[in-house]
Amino acid sequence: xxxxxxxxxxxxxxxxxxxxxxxSRSEVDAAIAELRxxxxxxxxxxxxxxxxxxxxxxxxxxxxxxxxVRAACVAKGIDExxxxxxxxxxxxxxxxxxxxxxxxxxxxxxxxxxxVELPKRAFVNTRGRVVCPVMPTDGYDEVLxxxxxxxxxxxxxxxxxxxxxxxxxxxxxxPTKGRVALVLGAGNVSSIGPMDAIYKLYAEHQVVILKMNxxxxxxxxxxxxxxxxxxxxxxLRIVYGGGAxxxxxxxxxxIDDIHITGSxxxxxxxxYGTGAEGAERKARREPRNTKPISSxxxxxxPLIIVPGRWSKSDLAFQARNVVSSLTNNGGFNxxxxxxxxxxxxxxxxxxxxxxLNAAFLVAPPxxxxxxGANSRQASFVSVHPNATQYGxxxxxxxxxxxxxxxxxxxHDEICFTTESWCGVTSEVALPAKSEAAFVNEAxxxxxxxxxxxxxxxxxxxxxxxxxxxxxxxxDSAIADLRFGSVAVNHWPALSYxxxxxxxxxxxxxxxxxxxxxxxxxxxxxLFDKPEKxxxxxxxRASPKPAWFFDHKTNHLIGPRLxxxxxxxxxxxxxxxxxxxxxx
Numbered sequence: 365x366x367x368x369x370x371x372x373x374x375x376x377x378x379x380x381x382x383x384x385x386x387x388s389r390s391e392v393d394a395a396i397a398e399l400r401x402x403x404x405x406x407x408x409x410x411x412x413x414x415x416x417x418x419x420x421x422x423x424x425x426x427x428x429x430x431x432x433v434r435a436a437c438v439a440k441g442i443d444e445x446x447x448x449x450x451x452x453x454x455x456x457x458x459x460x461x462x463x464x465x466x467x468x469x470x471x472x473x474x475x476x477x478x479x480v481e482l483p484k485r486a487f488v489n490t491r492g493r494v495v496c497p498v499m500p501t502d503g504y505d506e507v508l509x510x511x512x513x514x515x516x517x518x519x520x521x522x523x524x525x526x527x528x529x530x531x532x533x534x535x536x537x538x539p540t541k542g543r544v545a546l547v548l549g550a551g552n553v554s555s556i557g558p559m560d561a562i563y564k565l566y567a568e569h570q571v572v573i574l575k576m577n578x579x580x581x582x583x584x585x586x587x588x589x590x591x592x593x594x595x596x597x598x599x600l601r602i603v604y605g606g607g608a609x610x611x612x613x614x615x616x617x618x619i620d621d622i623h624i625t626g627s628x629x630x631x632x633x634x635x636y637g638t639g640a641e642g643a644e645r646k647a648r649r650e651p652r653n654t655k656p657i658s659s660x661x662x663x664x665x666p667l668i669i670v671p672g673r674w675s676k677s678d679l680a681f682q683a684r685n686v687v688s689s690l691t692n693n694g695g696f697n698x699x700x701x702x703x704x705x706x707x708x709x710x711x712x713x714x715x716x717x718x719x720l721n722a723a724f725l726v727a728p729p730x731x732x733x734x735x736g737a738n739s740r741q742a743s744f745v746s747v748h749p750n751a752t753q754y755g756x757x758x759x760x761x762x763x764x765x766x767x768x769x770x771x772x773x774x775h776d777e778i779c780f781t782t783e784s785w786c787g788v789t790s791e792v793a794l795p796a797k798s799e800a801a802f803v804n805e806a807x808x809x810x811x812x813x814x815x816x817x818x819x820x821x822x823x824x825x826x827x828x829x830x831x832x833x834x835x836x837x838x839d840s841a842i843a844d845l846r847f848g849s850v851a852v853n854h855w856p857a858l859s860y861x862x863x864x865x866x867x868x869x870x871x872x873x874x875x876x877x878x879x880x881x882x883x884x885x886x887x888x889x890l891f892d893k894p895e896k897x898x899x900x901x902x903x904r905a906s907p908k909p910a911w912f913f914d915h916k917t918n919h920l921i922g923p924r925l926x927x928x929x930x931x932x933x934x935x936x937x938x939x940x941x942x943x944x945x946x947x
Contacts, residue, residue, distance in 0.1 A: 372782065372815055373627070373628045373629065373781075373782065373783070373815060373879075374626075374627035374629065374661060374782075374783040374785065375627070375736070375740050375782060375783055375784060375785045376627075376629060376736070377627065377734070377735055377736050377785060378735045378736045379578060379606050379607055379735070380577075380578040380579040380606075380735045381578070381735075382578050382604075382606065383578070383581055383582050384581055384582070384584065384604055385604065386604050386605035386606065386608075386609050387603040387604050387609060389612060391603065392573075392603055392609070392612065392613060392616070393616075395573055395601035395603060396544060396573060396616060396618035396619065397618065398598050398601065399544045399571040399572070399573060399598065399599070399600075399601060399618075400544055400571075400618055401598065402542070402571055402597070402599060403541075403542025403543060403570070403571045404540075404541060404542040406542055406565070406569065406570075406571050406599050407538060407539045407540070407541065407542040407543075407569045408538060408540070408542075411471050411474060411535075412475070414471055414566065415468060415472065417593050417594065418464050418467060418468050419464075420593040421464060421590075421591065421592075421593045422464045422465070422929070422930050423930070424589060424590055424591070424593055425457060425460055425461060425464070425590040425591070425926075426457075426926050426930045427589070427590075428457075428586055428589045428590040429453075429456075429457035429461075429590075429923065429926045430923065431586055431589075432456055432457055432554065432583065432586040432587075432590065433449065433452045433453055433456060433457065433922070435582055435583055435586055436452045436456060436554055436580070436583065437449055437452055439580065439582050439733065440694070440730075440731055440733045441730075441731035441733065441760060442730075442731075444919075445919055446919065447728075447912070447913055447915045447916070447918055447919070448730065449919040449922075450910060450915060450917075450918025450920075450921065450922055451692055451693060451911070452554065452922075453918070453919065453921070453922025453923065453925070453926070454861065454910060454911060454918065454922060454925075455553045455554065455555055455692075455693065455861065456553075456554040456555050457555070457922075457926050458555075458922060458925045458926055458929070459559060459860075459861055459863060460555050460558050460559060460562075460590070461925070461926050461929035461930065462862075462863050462929055463555075463559050463562055463863045463886065463888065464562075464929070465929045465932070466501060466863055466864055466888035467562070467566055467888050469501070469502075469888075470888055470890060471566075474532060474535050478536075479528055479531070479532070480531050480532045480889050480890060482496055482497060482498070482889060483497055483498065483499070483500060483501050483502065484497040485497075486524060487524075489517070490839070490843065491843045491844075492520070493517045493518060493519075493520065493843070493895065494518040494522050494523060494524055494527055495515050495516070495518075496515060496516045496517075496518065496527070496889065496891065497514075497515050498514050498515060498862075498864040498865055498888075498897075499512065499513055499514035499515075499862050499864050499899075500512070500513065501864055504928075504932055504937070507937055507941070508937070508940070509862075511901055511905065512854075512858070512862075512899065512900065512902075512905075513900050513901075514858075514859065514862055514864060514865045514897060514898065514899045514900075515898050516865055516866055516887075516889070516891055516894050516896075516897050516898075517843075517894070517895045517896050517897070517898065518530070518891065518893055518894060518895060519871065519893040519894070519895045520895075521893065530891065530892045530893050531889065531890060531891055531892060532889075532890035532892075533892050534567075534568070534569060534890075534892075535890070538569065539569055542569070542570070542571060543568075543569075543570045543571075543620040543621055544570065544571055544572075544573065544618055544620050544621075545568070545570040545571070545572050545619075545620065545621040545622070545623060546572075546573050546575065546613050546614065546619045546621070546622045546623070547560045547561050547564060547572055547573070547574045547575070547623045547624075548575050548577070548610055548614075548622070548623070548624040548625070549574055549575060549576050549577045549580075549625065550577055550580075550625035550626065551577035551578065551579025551580045551734065552579070552580070552693060552696045552697060552698075552734065553693065553697065554580060554583055556625050557574055557576065557577075557587065557625075558574075558587060558590065558591060559863075559885060559886065560574075560623055560625060560885055561591070561594075563885040563886065563887070564621075564623060565594065565599060567887065567890055568621075570620070570621060571598075571599045571600065572594075572599070572600050573600075573601045573602075573603060573613065573619070574587075574600065574601070574603070575602075575603050575604070575605060575609065575610060575613055576602060576603070578605075578606050579733070579734060579735070581604050584602055584604060587602055588602055610634075611634075614634050614653060614655075615653065619655065620656075621655060621656045621657075621658070622634065622653075622655055622656070622657045622658075623657070623658045623659065623883075623885075624658075624660075624661070624881075625659070625660045625661075625698075626659075626662075627661055627662060628661045628662070628878050628879060628880075628881075630661075631659050631661055631881070632646060632878070634653055634657065635651045635652070635653050635657065635875050636650075636651055636652060637652050646876055649876055657875075658868075658881070658882055658883030658884075658885075659881035659882055659883065660698065660818065660867070660868055660869065660880070660881045660885070661816075661818075661869070661878060661880050661881040662698040662785070662816060662818065663699065663702075663783060663815070663816030663817070663818035663819055663847075663869075663880050664702045664703060664779070664780060664781070664782070664783050664814045664815045664816050665698075665699055665700060665701055665702050665816070665818065665819050665820060665821070665856065666702070666703045666705055666809075666810040666814050666820045666821070667686065667701045667703070667704050667705065667820070667821040667822075667823065668705045668803070668807075668810065668820070668821065668822045668823070668841070669704060669706045669710075669716065669823050670707075670799070670802075670803055670822060670823060670824035670825070670828055670838060671706075671707040671709070671710035671712070671713075671799050671802065672799075672824070672825035672827060673712070673825070673827065674712055674715075674716070674825060677904075678825065678903070678904065679712070679715055679716055679719040680719055680722075680723075681904050682716075682719070682823055682903075683716070683719035683722065684723050684913070684914060685823070685853075685854065685855070685909075685912070686701060686704065686720060686723070686823075687720065687723040687724055687727050687764075688855065688909075688911060688912045688913045689855035689857070690787060690789045691727045691728075691730065691764060691787060691913050692855075692911060692913070693730075694730035694731065694732060694733060694734070694737075694786075694787060695730075695737075695764075695784075695785075695787030695788070696733070696737075696785060696786065697857065698783070698818060698819075699818060699819045699849075699855070699856050699860065701789055701821070701855070702779065702783065702784065702788075702789055702790065702814075703770075703779060703780065703789070703791070703792060703814055704720075704789065704791040704792070705791075705792055705794060705806045705809060705810065706791060706792070706793045707793065707794060707796060707799060707802040708794060708795045708796070709795070709796065709799075710793075710799075713793060717768060717791065720766065721752065721766070724752075724754040724766060725754055727754065727764060727913050728913065729755045729756075729761045729762075729763075730761075730762075730787070731760045731761070732760070732761070732762040732786065732787075734785065736785075737762055737785070737786040737787075738757075740784055740785055740786050740788075741762055741763070741765060741784070741786045741787070741788055743778070744765065744767065744779065744784055744788050745765065747778050748767045748779075751765050751766065751767040751788075752765070752766045752767075752768070753765050762786060762787060764787045765787060765788040765789070766789055766790070766791070767779060767788070767789070767790040767791070768790070768791040769791065769792075769793065770790055770791065770792040771792075772792050772793075772794050772795075772809060772813075775813050780813055780815065781815050782815070783815065783816065792809075794809060798833070799828070799833075799834055799837075800831075800833040800834050800836070800837040801837075803834065803837035803838060803840075803841050804837055804840070804841070806841070807840075807841045807844050807845055810845060810847075811846045815879065816869075816879055816880040817846055817847050817848060817870035817879055817880045818847060818848055818849070818868075818869050818870075818880040818881070819847055819848065819849040819850070819851070819856035819857075819859065820845050820847040820849075820850050820851075820856060821850070821854070821855065821856050822838065822842070822850070822851070822852050822853070823852075823853050823903070824838050824852065824853065824903070825903055838852075842898055845896075846870045847870050847896065848866065848867070848869045848870045848871075848880070848884070848896055848897065849865065849896065849897045849899070850896060850897070850898045850899070851898075851899040851900075851901070852898070852899065852900040852901065853900065853902065853903050853905075854899065854901040854909070855911065856899070858899045858901070859897045859899050860886070861911075862899065863886045864886070864887075864888045864889060865887070865898075866884040866885075866886060866887040866891065866894045866896075866897045867884060867885050867886045867887070867897070868880075868881060868882075868883055868884035868885060869881040869882060870895070870896060871895060907944045907945045907947055908944075908947045910944065910947065912947075915947045916946060916947050917943040917944070917946045917947045920943050921943045921947075924936065924939055924940050924943070925940060928940065
């Protein structure tokens with residue numbers, strides 16, 4: 365089948381209907397003026413002042429957490445007491461509370477020793493990259509996330525000898541002049557906007573104006589309460605509006621830097637403009653906006669399934685794992701699994717696809733809250749009318765969609781070139797001479813054919829790793845995948861949620877070919893020149909991971925984790941572990 369002509373990149377998304385009045389230009393001007401007046405003071409503030417603010421923000425965020433989650437559940441049509449409610453805890457206030465907690469540890473380390481202390485010693489891998497372990501960060505992580513690890517690989521110019529010079533260097537040579545950053549918030553995951561603002565404040569020493577996305581601007585009042593310590597000191601302002609207000613802010617003379625979480629199309633509109641004139645500017649490499657822009661812009665996220673001998677329970681677990689990575693948040697995640705890469709010669713491929721089918725059949729439907737979801741799903745089904753659709757279609761429901769048996773040689777395939785931004789995933793089987801050769805081919809396919817460089821996953825059975833040829837191929841794959849985050853055996857969203865890894869695209873994209881973006885956020889050990897993050901987890905994690913779509917107690921774990929990060933203690937772990945075992 366020949367695919368219809370498609371646009372490469374993230375899907376075009378219509379602007380959402382507004383739920384609250386836009387900020388006026390006079391309000392925006394006043395907010396920027398106030399931030400400008402406080403920018404130098406913040407840039408020169410002491411570590412003690414910054415720690416005090418973090419601790420105060422932990423308190424205000426914890427107080428607002430339940431109301432924040434309730435507001436998100438109402439807007440997304442999520443029933444109380446479900447795994448979907450648990451998602452809002454995990455991807456909302458919990459991430460922000462963990463961010464505070466880890467930044468607090470980093471700043472305490474700098475204040476105590478003059479440098480950032482890593483949880484384990486850095487080392488050099490077979491590709492010559494310096495690798496810095498960043499998780500578990502402490503004994504609490506070892507209990508809460510048993511068997512999970514994370515590391516940050518540095519760029520080639522970083523060595524063991526100069527690693528310290530390339531970590532938190534801005535805390536040794538503070539900027540003397542403050543800067544005002546515009547953060548254009550994301551509309552899908554509620555922690556993105558607050559954590560992007562926190563990164564600008566603490567990693568880049570910039571004061572922040574955060575423009576809420578119209579999709580989730582209903583959370584603005586919750587954020588104003590949660591982030592009140594920063595707002596009350598004139599370091600953060602929250603404003604509202606759509607595209608017109610965003611354009612005004614991006615071109616405002618009081619804005620020094622811009623950070624966007626969104627689509628490559630929005631990035632290009634900011635940098636080059638829209639329509640024919642914008643396209644011509646881009647072709648000529650003549651940006652109309654030359655301010656520094658960092659960005660996270662989506663991905664056609666691959667998941668490589670390394671063939672092996674899997675039991676029925678292995679197949680069932682990994683099917684739930686994969687389906688959870690799509691259905692989470694209704695499929696409106698930049699790291700949702702979009703292309704499952706299998707080995708054409710795997711004798712269990714059909715069993716694996718059958719297990720996926722069984723998991724999709726029991727995955728609860730979700731409201732397609734993001735604008736344009738129905739038409740985007742329809743565009744994929746129109747190209748692939750034999751796609752399997754799970755569940756009814758309606759105003760408040762959209763079927764999960766699985767497209768299998770794609771042609772790996774058809775590089776203009778819509779599933780390879782376009783991020784669907786809804787509950788659509790696909791599968792492609794690659795031929796190869798051996799299982800190890802398949803892993804190598806899958807890496808080339810992910811790097812060279814699929815759009816984007818944000819995140820990728822690999823699932824491999826421990827018995828397969830023991831085969832020297834496969835083990836070597838998997839190690840090479842982890843090193844060679846050109847993605848900002850690579851996860852082994854689990855969803856790459858963990859790189860986002862653990863917060864100590866970096867989150868962002870693989871480096872090197874110029875403005876005229878921005879793809880998944882430029883720069884990183886989170887990065888609580890404050891590496892200056894990271895290249896990618898790698899998360900590893902058990903093939904069969906136990907207890908059941910809290911992000912699985914069929915978890916029974918994650919909505920109860922959520923508020924307890926918020927309280928834990930407010931003031932960690934061993935006594936708070938027991939009820940969390942008990943609830944996890946019941947999941």
